[in-house]
Amino acid sequence: TPANCADTVALPALIEQSELSSGVSVLADKGYCSKKNSEYLAGRGLVDGIMLKAIRGKTLSESQKAFNRVISKTRCLIERTFGSIRRWFLGGRCRYRGLERTHTQNILEAMAYNLKRMPGLLVIEGVK
Structure with a gap:
């Protein structure tokens, strides 16, 4: 992600670009930790591997x-x-x-x- 963009808001766009199939684990640091991102991953059938903050x-x-x-x-x-x-x-x-x-x-x-x-x-x- 660019330095002028918060990581939490960039996750959905990154997931869309990568075209992950359901069941894949998404590992990320605490910068991506948010309830919205966890719900987004669950909605796409992806395993939430975002570190907790x-x-x-x-x-x-x-x-x-x-x-x-x-x-x-x-x-x-x-x-x-x-x-x-x-x-x-x-x-x-x-x-x-x-x-x-x-x-x-x-x-x-x-x-x-x-x-x-x-x-x-x-x-x-x-x-x-």
Whole structure:
């Protein structure tokens, strides 16, 4: 989502663009946590995997914290890829103007990430 747009209002448009089939889990951080988004996901037959956010002045219950931990275990596998791209290739910065050129930059960063990891993956695969 763009920096000038709140995450909570952008979720329905993102789901529409991705054309997810029913039964798919949608994992997202606390920025997308809202009753409206949860109802939207349920209405589309999608599994709500949005991390829960504490209400001001109240803490999350132990079951809510456990729910967030389960989601975090899966999300960290995805988020570490973006963190590695930022660390290794200074990703997260737009070097070009325009959506098409920025998209090309992101694709090239993802390809470079895969190439950097390839030798380690081949060694691990050879051990198995």
